[in-house]
Amino acid sequence: MNARGSPSTPNARGSGVDAAARKREAARGSGLPAPQPVLAPPERVRFIADPLSDGAVLSLALGTGALSEAILATGEIKPQAPGDPSKLLSFDRAAIDQTPVPMWRTVSAIAMFSAIGFAVADPILSGFRDGAEAGILDAVIYAETVSITWTTTNLAKIAFRRPRPSAYREARKLRDAGVSEAEISSRITDTNSALSFFSGHGSTTAAVAATAGYLAFARAPGTARPWITLGLGALVTTVTCVGRVKSGEHFPTDVIAGAMAGFGVGILVPHSHRAEPAVRRPIWIGGAPVDDGGLVTVSGLF
Secondary structure, rough: OOOOOOOOOOOOOHHHHHHHHHHHHHHHHHOOOOOOOOOOOOOOEEEEHHHHHHHHHHHHHHHHHHHHHHHHHHHOOOOOOOOOOOOOOHHHHHHHHOOHHHHOOOOHHHHHHHHHHHHHHHHHHHHHHHHHHHHHHHHHHHHHHHHHHHHHHHHHHHHHHHOOHHHHHHHHHHHHOOOOOHHHHOOOOHHHHHHOOOOOOOOHHHHHHHHHHHHHHHHHHOOOOHHHHHHEEEEEHHHHHHHHHHHOOOOHHHHHHHHHHHHHHHHHHHHHOEEEOOOOEEEEEEEEEEOOOOEEEEOOOO
């Protein structure tokens, strides 16, 4: 009631609620379905890039990747001679006994270069769909994904120098012919014969597929596009990895490790470019030895 004793006017919120209730009641009375509340569209993830930090990352990754690739091509790194095949993991030993299928080498190469082509084309499509800024950001993200994967793969190959299955097969032929172990090492001199771990084809394809899927779920939530991208990425990665084993170029563990490494890089790079603040405040936990025990410290923003 107001000061004059007349009924007070409902506020705007109450009027809106009453009006919605009357509409639902009227719809039930008329036999029509009640109107449903309109849901807001899913919120899209924003990405950011910093010219200084991203430029430094690209310089480090591209420089190291390109120079390590050039070093591997010179033949200056001496390959490691194949050892006793019985020391390999059981499912890796089968890669030595199989007959390589050259067609799979072509198939895996086509699959990998198709993934690289998608990494070039997707930022262009993002520019048309979501604006020039989105296209530039996606280009930076893909460039970092591919270059970091390239560098990581080459450094792993140089560190492990694992002989390829083809090197094991060649060594077995030489042993069967009565060649000594010392001479076998001198005959297998191609650097590429000891670059089996891990697979560059597998890591590159998996990295591009992971980044493509991440960006698709961020750019087009609630649509079929992310799921199609995820499915095609998984298919291309699988074909690539199977092809590298069937062609006799890699052991199964090489392609598994390559795919896992590529997937990790492909997820971490776009995730590091997300613009929204973290939901939880960062916390650092550390430890240090002290007299008669240890010390645990917790610090952060609270």
